Amino acid sequence: MRILALTRYDTLGASSRVRFYQYLPYLAEGGIEVETSPFLSNAYLVALYEHRGRLLSHIAAAYFRRLSALCKARRFDLLWIEKELFPWLPALAETFLKRLGVPYVADYDDAVFHNYDRHRNPLFRALLGRKIDEVMRNAGIVVAGNPYLAERARQAGATRVEIVPSVIDLNRYPEPKFSRPRSTSEPVRIGWIGTPSTAPFLRPVRTPLQRVADAQDLRLVLIGAGDTDIGVSGAEHLAWSEEREYELLETLDVGIMPLADLPWERGKCGYKLIQYMACGKPVIASPVGVNAEIVEHGVNGFLASSDGEWTEAITILANDAALRERMGRAAREKIVRAYSLQSQFPRLREILASACPPPSRRRRGSRS
Numbered sequence: 461m462r463i464l465a466l467t468r469y470d471t472l473g474a475s476s477r478v479r480f481y482q483y484l485p486y487l488a489e490g491g492i493e494v495e496t497s498p499f500l501s502n503a504y505l506v507a508l509y510e511h512r513g514r515l516l517s518h519i520a521a522a523y524f525r526r527l528s529a530l531c532k533a534r535r536f537d538l539l540w541i542e543k544e545l546f547p548w549l550p551a552l553a554e555t556f557l558k559r560l561g562v563p564y565v566a567d568y569d570d571a572v573f574h575n576y577d578r579h580r581n582p583l584f585r586a587l588l589g590r591k592i593d594e595v596m597r598n599a600g601i602v603v604a605g606n607p608y609l610a611e612r613a614r615q616a617g618a619t620r621v622e623i624v625p626s627v628i629d630l631n632r633y634p635e636p637k638f639s640r641p642r643s644t645s646e647p648v649r650i651g652w653i654g655t656p657s658t659a660p661f662l663r664p665v666r667t668p669l670q671r672v673a674d675a676q677d678l679r680l681v682l683i684g685a686g687d688t689d690i691g692v693s694g695a696e697h698l699a700w701s702e703e704r705e706y707e708l709l710e711t712l713d714v715g716i717m718p719l720a721d722l723p724w725e726r727g728k729c730g731y732k733l734i735q736y737m738a739c740g741k742p743v744i745a746s747p748v749g750v751n752a753e754i755v756e757h758g759v760n761g762f763l764a765s766s767d768g769e770w771t772e773a774i775t776i777l778a779n780d781a782a783l784r785e786r787m788g789r790a791a792r793e794k795i796v797r798a799y800s801l802q803s804q805f806p807r808l809r810e811i812l813a814s815a816c817p818p819p820s821r822r823r824r825g826s827r828s
Contacts, residue, residue, distance in 0.1 A: 461816055463487075463494045464536040466529060468543055470498040472505045474655065475569050476542060477702075478626050478731060479605070486805050492812065494540070497529035499547070509656050509686060533557065538816045539564035543572045544595050550587065551594040558598040565815045566595055569605040569626055571727025573612060578723060593617070600815040603808075605729035606750035622811050625750075626729040628738045629801040633706055636740030636792060638785055647679040648778045651712035653700070653732055656686035661725070664746075665718040666691040668770040678778055683708050709739045713784060714777050718770070719748040730754045734799045737761075737791035742784050744773045754799070760791035 465484075467476040476498065484494050504518040526545060530553060533539055541564050545553040557564055573592035579585050593616035596602045602618040604610035605626050613621045650672050652662060659682070662669060673680040673694035680692065684700030698708055709715070715736025719725040726749040733754045736743050743761035745751040757763045762773035777784055797803060 461492050461538070461813065462536045463492060463538045463540050463812065463816075464529065464533060465494050465496045465540045466526070466542065466545060467496060467498045469500050469505060470502045471702075472502040473498070473500070474731070479567055479569050480540070480542060482629055482801060483805065483808060486801070487809065487812075490809060492809070495536070497525065499526050533562055534560075537563075538812065540812065541566050541595075541599075543568060544592060548588070551591050551598070554595045554598045563600045563815055563817060564598075565601045565603060565812060566599040567603045567605075568609045568613075568727075569729045569731075571609065571612070571724050574724050574727070590616075601811055603811060606727070606753075608726050608749050622807070624804055624808055624811070625799055626731045626734060627799050627801045627804050628734055628795065630738075630796065633735075633738040633795075636710070636788070638740060638789060647675075647677050648713045649679050649681050649711060650714050650716060650774060650778070651681035651683060651709070651736075652685070652716050653683040653705075653709065653735060655684050655700070656688045659685040659688035659690050661717075661719055662690040662692070664720050665716075665767065665770050667767045668774060669695075671771060672774060678774075681712060705735075706739065709735055709741070712736065712739070712741055714774070715739075715741045715743045717743065717745040717751060719746040719751065721746070721748050725749065733761075734795055737788075738795045738800075740785075740788040740792045742777055742787035742791060744770065744777070754794075756790070756794070760787050760794055 465480050467480050469476040471477055471481055480496070487494055499522050501518060501522070504515065504522070507515050507518065523546065530545070539557065539562060544551070576588040576591050577585060596613045596616040596618040599618060601620045601622060602613040603622050603624050604613055605624065607623065610621050610623050669680055669692045672678045673692055680695040681698060682695050683698045685697060700708070715732065717730065717732045719728065728749055730750045733743050733745055733751065737760060743755055744764055745755045745761065747763040747765060752763060755761045755763050764770040764773045
């Protein structure tokens with residue numbers, strides 16, 4: 461079986477890396493050949509993270525590259541599409557694939573449809589408000605990262621909808637060393653991981669986070685936030701790299717994921733929580749969307765809505781090392797069971813295989 465993966469980003473894009481690239485070696489071992497064609501390049505993301513803006517030359521190249529990739533679509537048994545083929549254009553390409561009988565699986569890890577149906581410009585809402593619904597309806601299978609996204613696909617009339625959460629690879633997140641001695645004189649490290657573009661999600665809880673940054677026995681650690689201003693001073697900033705990701709997360713004592721209760725945020729897949737918990741860290745999160753499923757309040761962390769609840773949760777975990785370890789162990793167990801590549805890969809492989817036409821119907825003669 462040969463698949464063309466049409467991802468949104470190259471390897472620096474977190475969503476593409478988590479939903480597509482990390483599966484490729486395992487699919488190859490199973491005899492499934494996947495060729496990738498990202499829409500946006502790593503150079504585009506580097507420019508974006510360095511606040512050099514969205515370079516028009518990169519965007520123009522992206523549309524041309526995607527069009528070129530589609531010209532060879534019929535050489536493959538299946539297209540595996542991240543979100544949509546051409547952002548900010550109607551779903552003409554996906555409809556054309558449907559009419560040609562080229563099967564595709566559409567994958568979603570965030571509420572990209574809200575870019576259109578909640579756009580502030582009424583013209584965009586009128587032209588593109590139901591665009592993603594059409595992409596979902598034309599897909600053989602829609603793979604959603606959480607129930608919020610799956611419900612939208614069902615409402616859109618998708619033929620088949622499967623929920624596959626975002627996962628970590630246990631080979632990259634080995635069993636944590638819970639018994640490692642830790643000096644009581646070290647400040648407790650309350651940490652967050654993300655990108656400059658997601659750092660603004662910290663702003664709703666900047667008051668309790670500023671208390672953390674100001675306390676002598678606590679330290680606020682921001683991984684990958686760059687120089688984005690979140691309204692909190694005194695935090696320790698660490699540069700992210702894929703190679704050092706696990707090492708950086710290991711230095712934390714508690715992981716956090718604040719979110720505002722808004723439509724876009726309800727579609728997120730809680731990947732930060734999954735990363736912290738895989739490292740055996742207790743977590744504090746806003747009870748928004750899938751966060752409320754991943755975090756079992758009082759078992760593997762705390763759910764917090766107000767500044768007071770955030771402060772209380774931070775205080776409880778900061779002052780009780782035994783509780784941190786107990787919750788951290790429960791967190792790790794849940795990730796291994798439900799949010800690891802090893803637990804979800806067989807499902808994804810079956811989904812891709814079932815979306816592929818039987819060998820007798822594949823266009824062998826059209827391949828190069």
